[in-house]
Amino acid sequence: MRLQTKSLRSKLVIFCILVLLIPTIVIGISTYQTTKSELNEAGRNQLKQNVKMVIAMITLMNQQVETGKLTLEEAQEKVRQELLGPKNADNVRPMKQEYLVGKTGYPWAVNREAISVMNPNNEGQNLIDVKTEDGVMLGKEIVSVGTSGGGFLTYKYKLPGNVNRVETKVNYVEVDPHWGWIVGCGAYYSEFNSSANLILYMVGLISVISLLAGIVIVYYFAGRFTKPILQIAQKLNVVADGDFTVEAVKVKSKDEIAELARDFNHMIENMRKFVQTVHASSRQVATSSAELRISAEQTSQATEQITISITESASGAEDQKNSLQGAMRSLEEVAIGMQHIAKSSGSISESSADTSGMAQAGGAAIEKTVEQMSSIFQSVHESDTVVKLLDQRTKEIEGMLKVISDISAQTNLLALNAAIEAARAGEHGRGFSVVADEVRKLADQSNQSTMQIAKLIEEIHGDMTKTIRTMGKVKEEVESGMDIATEAKQKFSEILLSTGQISQQIEELASLTQQMSASLQEVSRSGDEVSRIAEQASDRSQNIASAAEEQLASMEEVTALATTLANLSEELQSVLGRFKF
Incomplete structure (x- = not known):
């Protein structure tokens, strides 16, 4: 019963823990997913705004070209230097922090042949045959999306500085109406939603704290609820051993557990009275059966002596x-x-x-x-x-x-x-x-x-x-x-x-x-x-022995019944002797 009581307490604790833990986890995960989605959408809007800003800058530079203040090549190079910086001896342009999106996102541009015309690393490179990690033909997709009115392009790509790690990268592309450039700006989703991980961490921390506090509180109240049941179980163990002298279970509450305790006390009292009555009756039966057994044994012994003599004679002849x-x-x-x-x-x-x-x-x-x-x-x-x-x-x-x-x-x-x-x-x-x-x-x-x-x-x-x-x-x-x-x-x-x-x-x-x-x-x-001659003598002796054996069998049945009754009375006395009342 102790193991069952512990099991009941454990079930209560586990149930309450689940009640606390499941809503916390559901709310935390949904909050994390919502925050992550909002951050991703904000990042996508930032990419789009950067592209719009680059196109607006190209529009201003094109006006100077139209007025003759700058040549087309000078205007294009001025846009590149403004957004990225001057090209060094290695054909690489630095990335300006004020135009970065996240940690690695930057503006870039290609022409309609997918040749890079503005890029910090691969300016002048043909991107038509470049394939991403998930099989996207990058140059073709950029030209297709850009010339179709613009939009977002998503694909898998290696992280800068960690080529063994691949993550999802998003780009917004749109065609500049003046120079025909397909302008784009891209960054990894992880650069937008990294702050959502903090929410996930806080949810985990709150869940652990709530879980620990809930375990302590639930364990305390579960102990109070199961204590009367444990007392009843302990007293039932004593009663199962035959001891009806146990004290009544005392419960102050007025709930179902208190009603169970009162019914238990009433049952023990009724069983005590029943055992006392059976014990008194068994004594009378034991005395009567003992007297009957003595009389039957004396008669059986006399008959047995006669039967033995006749049987021995018949047995000798038969032998x-x-x-x-x-x-x-x-x-x-x-x-x-x-x-x-x-x-x-x-x-x-x-x-x-x-x-x-x-x-x-x-x-x-x-x-x-x-x-x-x-x-x-x-x-x-x-x-x-x-x-x-x-x-x-x-x-x-x-x-x-x-x-x-x-x-x-x-x-x-x-x-x-x-x-x-x-x-x-x-x-x-x-x-x-x-x-x-x-x-x-x-x-x-x-x-x-x-x-x-x-x-x-x-x-x-x-x-x-x-x-x-x-x-x-x-x-x-x-x-x-x-x-x-x-x-x-x-x-x-x-x-x-x-x-x-x-x-x-x-x-x-x-x-x-x-x-x-x-x-x-x-x-x-x-x-x-x-x-x-011996066979004739054996037949006569067997007839006499058969009659004597029938008489002895009848007396033995009476003796056996008396003995059985006495044994049952003794067993009943022995069983009742184990009870205390």
Whole structure:
């Protein structure tokens, strides 16, 4: 209830805040929009008046041209200097403060070809292809609006000194009737309506102050309104726990909350009287139900003793019959099982004999495998020895080839020296030179053959190295295979011994099961007669037990009803005990 009371106060506070805040915001925003619109309109009028003033100035200068005091060019330049100032070396004219509109607005003019004839920055520039930020062809629009009787032209343009910011700019344009200039004056709307932001700020400040004051006032009065409701809620929490001794709610006002408090006090008083009456009646019911329960329990106990005796007799006969029947079924199942065991024992004996034969054949095969693995191991060992010997021989051949290569090199050198000496001998050494040349060729051929043989020997040596490694792995695998085969041979020997023993034991088991099966059949015939006699005795005992159980059931129902009434009386006493009155 405390949370609900707080929620009610919060709702009142929020409602009053909205009542204060919404009108303030609506009035402030409407005032801001109205002021902004009026300031924009005043700025537009100022632009128009500036253009009218420029046209009037042109009219005065044109009169001096007509009287011959000034040439047309002199009059036009005088207008430019009067409105903007003299042109400096950079073709830029300063802007005079007395003709500015806002902070950046200034008068300007173009001719009917959209060429700038008066401008502080771009005088002489053709504006026909200039496009604004929102896609307006500036030069064409100026000429179109000016020659159509004049008017306002609005477009998006970058702020001077801040090219990243684009705002709305408005211009008023009109055609001068004397020189044909299209005179204009433009400025940004933000330069006109910036003072409207102050109104928006004041509205926000007033809204915040009103909101804070309203929260304090509303919170105070909401607390006064909800205080009696909170008292009622607290007392209801106490009453919900069973305490009717709470004091009456005291309210001095005469409104609906006071009426609610009086109704609450009246309700608590009526409930207190009702609980007192119920409490007194429950005591009388509890006393009567206790006496009835004692009488019913005594009668029920006497009947129960009789029923138990009869039931035990019937139960004993029934149990005896069931036990005999169960024993007979068990004997039959055992006899059937023994017959199955005898048959299965014969089958197992035959399977054991077959398994023994297979184990003997497997042992012989494993023994033959061991012999073959031993022969393979011997062959691999001999091959490994031969390969290693062959590798040694290839190394010796490499040494011989090196000697032959050295001899060929020496022979080649000697043949070269002989050829040089023969050349020195001239005609006498020509024949010797031919022989020396042939010897040198033979030496070269021998050297090349030796190199080829050495390369071939090197390849053979590499293959022999791989073969040696492979033979080593094969030797290890063969050794592992011999170990596994030997172990398998030993396992088969153990299996053969075990199957022989199992076969003998199964034959003995088959003989015993046949003897037991014959004995069980004899016992089963004797048990059938005993079961028939026990079934007759059980039927007589059940008839007597049924009559006794019906009598006991009736007494138990009376006892149960008395017990239920007593329990309900106790529960009612327990519930009423939680109330205070």
